[in-house]
Amino acid sequence: MANKVALKKRAARIRRQIKAVAGDRPRLSVHRSSKNIYAQIIDDANGHTLAAASTLEGDLKGSLKTGADTAAAAAVGKLVAERAAQAGVTRVVFDRGAYIFHGRVKALADAAREGGLSF
Template sequence: MAVIAKKRLESRIARHARVRKTVNGTPERPRLAVRRTLSNMIAQIIDDVSHKSLVQVSTSSKDFQAKFGELTKTEQSKKLGNLIADEAKAKGISAVVFDRGGYIYHGRVQALAEGAREGGLQF
């Protein structure tokens, strides 16, 4: 691993650890965690008290790619935010705490958050 890439990863992990000290999901207001890879986004709603994942969606799933595979990654992230908001509302979740995972609130992470807000999630 190149030195710059290693430092970037270590910095993101440190930012995430710093944020996770204060951001915790409760049964009333679970945590919306974001994971970003070079090609995909994963969004997960987690109850940290019971250590359970309540809802999870990903851009790598076959049904998501069948519907939105031709869109850009940022547009896919916005659709993913709408999708997680719909699934969360189906499970009775209306308010969450947003955990950006140490990523900068910009680009795909911001698009996912805006899509979730448009879908009806409050955070």
């Protein structure tokens, strides 16, 4: 129980810091589960999702061995960067939530940077 409280406090702290420095940039939010990884680009000023990608999508799901490894995270990062470019977004702030910037979260971030997003 205490672990869930600590995770929520950490996520809130990170999100508060991100919103303080974001300015007018949208937020690239990452959610990692035990079986999948999800990414959204969110415009907090208007409350809209501009682009999203996850390992549950049909085109990714068939080509990946599993949705819970760094290769899957890199594929999601690349896909969300392509969709962001189509939406006209090039600069974002990275919201890792309560997750440490390591492993799958880092792979997603690196692939998004290679795909054209800057953060």
